[in-house]
Amino acid sequence: MQKSKPEGKLAVLMPGMGAVATTFVAGTELIRKGASAPIGSLTQMGTARIGKRTDGKTVKINELVPLANIDDLVFGGWDVHGEDAEQVALRSGVLTREHVAGAGELLRSVKAKPAVHDPEFVRRLEAKNVCPAKTHAEKVEALRQDIRDYKRDLNATRAVMLFTASTETFHGEKSEATSSLAAFQKAVEANAPGISPTMLYAYAALLEGVPFANGTPNLSVDLPAFQELARERCLPIAGKDLKSGQTMMKTVLAPAFKARLLGVRGWFSTNILGNRDGEVLDDPAAFKSKEITKVGVLDTILQKDQYPELYGNISHKVAIHYYPPRGDEKEGWDNIDITGWLGYPMQIKVNFLCRDSILAAPLCLDLALFMDMAARNEWRGIQEWLSFYFKCPMAAPGLYPEHDLFIQLTKLKNTLRVAAGEAPITHLGLEYYGDDLPIAG
Numbered sequence: 001m002q003k004s005k006p007e008g009k010l011a012v013l014m015p016g017m018g019a020v021a022t023t024f025v026a027g028t029e030l031i032r033k034g035a036s037a038p039i040g041s042l043t044q045m046g047t048a049r050i051g052k053r054t055d056g057k058t059v060k061i062n063e064l065v066p067l068a069n070i071d072d073l074v075f076g077g078w079d080v081h082g083e084d085a086e087q088v089a090l091r092s093g094v095l096t097r098e099h100v101a102g103a104g105e106l107l108r109s110v111k112a113k114p115a116v117h118d119p120e121f122v123r124r125l126e127a128k129n130v131c132p133a134k135t136h137a138e139k140v141e142a143l144r145q146d147i148r149d150y151k152r153d154l155n156a157t158r159a160v161m162l163f164t165a166s167t168e169t170f171h172g173e174k175s176e177a178t179s180s181l182a183a184f185q186k187a188v189e190a191n192a193p194g195i196s197p198t199m200l201y202a203y204a205a206l207l208e209g210v211p212f213a214n215g216t217p218n219l220s221v222d223l224p225a226f227q228e229l230a231r232e233r234c235l236p237i238a239g240k241d242l243k244s245g246q247t248m249m250k251t252v253l254a255p256a257f258k259a260r261l262l263g264v265r266g267w268f269s270t271n272i273l274g275n276r277d278g279e280v281l282d283d284p285a286a287f288k289s290k291e292i293t294k295v296g297v298l299d300t301i302l303q304k305d306q307y308p309e310l311y312g313n314i315s316h317k318v319a320i321h322y323y324p325p326r327g328d329e330k331e332g333w334d335n336i337d338i339t340g341w342l343g344y345p346m347q348i349k350v351n352f353l354c355r356d357s358i359l360a361a362p363l364c365l366d367l368a369l370f371m372d373m374a375a376r377n378e379w380r381g382i383q384e385w386l387s388f389y390f391k392c393p394m395a396a397p398g399l400y401p402e403h404d405l406f407i408q409l410t411k412l413k414n415t416l417r418v419a420a421g422e423a424p425i426t427h428l429g430l431e432y433y434g435d436d437l438p439i440a441g
């Protein structure tokens with residue numbers, strides 16, 4: 001199933017050169033220099049068992065499938081601020097000055113190109129570095145030229161686009177303009193309202209033959225027009241919204257309650273966050289986009305229709321408060337009201353003192369490498385096997401997304417096994433007890 005090997009440089013192009021993007025770039029450079037192990041990255045540290053448990057064969061994921069080497073990653077992006085990545089990393093306050101200095105040469109070379117921006121979609125930013133194009137069609141053309149220029153200037157054989165810009169305001173999930181590729185093409189030509197910058201970046205990327213992964217809650221490739229385009233151009237797409245902190249914990253805990261058939265009466269999740277992401281999310285219209293990706297998780301995991309007595313009446317609240325002193329060091333609290341035998345109530349409290357961009361950066365690294373592999377393998381359309389990375393994973397129309405982190409991991413590893421020509425692992429294990437099955441358990 002593996003079609004081509006990664007040869008030459010891979011350009012990772014990121015609309016939104018903010019805290020997440022610069023922490024990813026700086027971290028990659030520091031890891032290349034040996035300053036740290038690539039903690040949090042499945043592609044760099046993860047392993048997969050091959051064959052039966054008795055075979056004793058476990059391989060590193062980047063040995064199982066041909067992934068680009070992190071030494072071959074080069075970076076580019078777009079942003080409204082006009083700073084280089086070193087300036088952004090210093091002001092974002094995620095990394096120490098020593099860490100930023102350690103990656104300084106690379107960071108200074110990553111200069112954001114002028115952004116395709118629309119204040120209607122991201123309101124709380126001062127936009128100084130904006131693409132002068134006026135119409136949607138001109139903006140798409142400018143972005144396509146930028147992609148070609150980046151590939152040439154970075155001497156890259158391939159590119160992936162990883163969308164890491166600010167969360168856009170919510171404008172409804174469906175519109176006529178995005179209902180099909182033909183409708184979207186017409187809407188772009190007509191400069192129709194309701195088309196967001198995220199959609200224009202995604203459109204430009206796919207037209208340039210570049211896979212697109214969406215790390216934010218913004219609507220983009222999770223719309224029929226883009227799914228059609230990705231399939232037509234034989235390109236992978238994935239999204240949306242990186243599953244880094246509170247939702248990652250939620251998709252670990254909720255499956256445990258369901259597995260034990262413990263009831264859930266309520267789940268109250270709140271956060272304080274003081275970075276620029278928090279400032280943008282302080283706009284209720286932008287928070288609405290985030291709320292949708294954060295809230296859907298429990299409904300799908302707990303299947304209230306199947307278990308009405310346990311999960312039929314959950315009160316699920318999610319809040320994010322912008323609190324500047326905390327910077328990137330987000331603090332999340334979860335209070336979970338559960339019920340056990342005879343309906344007796346219990347409570348669980350989770351207090352996660354995390355670092356938002358530190359959790360997100362390795363996910364960016366993995367997504368860049370996996371999306372590149374998917375493109376080389378000519379895997380087209382939605383890459384459901386990458387659900388592991390997203391709060392609100394994209395799935396085929398009519399199919400509910402898989403949110404359980406461990407089912408997602410199993411799906412991901414089995415996809416890699418199959419891509420490598422190995423048997424998927426079922427965890428049945430009957431062959432160890434005398435029944436010889438052709439599949440490994």
Ligand SMILES: NC(=O)c1ccc[n+]([C@@H]2O[C@H](COP(=O)([O-])OP(=O)(O)OC[C@H]3O[C@@H](n4cnc5c(N)ncnc54)[C@H](O)[C@@H]3O)[C@@H](O)[C@H]2O)c1
Pocket residue numbers: 015016017018019020021078079080081092115116117118122125164165166167197215216217241242243244245275276277280356357359360
């Ligand atoms: N940090 C996490 O753990 C995490 C998890 C999931 C999702 N996200 C999402 O990732 C995104 C980035 O987060 P961050 O902490 O880096 O935020 P950030 O504010 O530091 O970075 C976002 C950058 O996007 C830029 N931007 C805004 N509109 C743009 C446009 N039209 N074109 C190009 N650039 C534009 C901003 O100027 C800013 O520099 C946010 O949408 C956030 O919600 C972050």
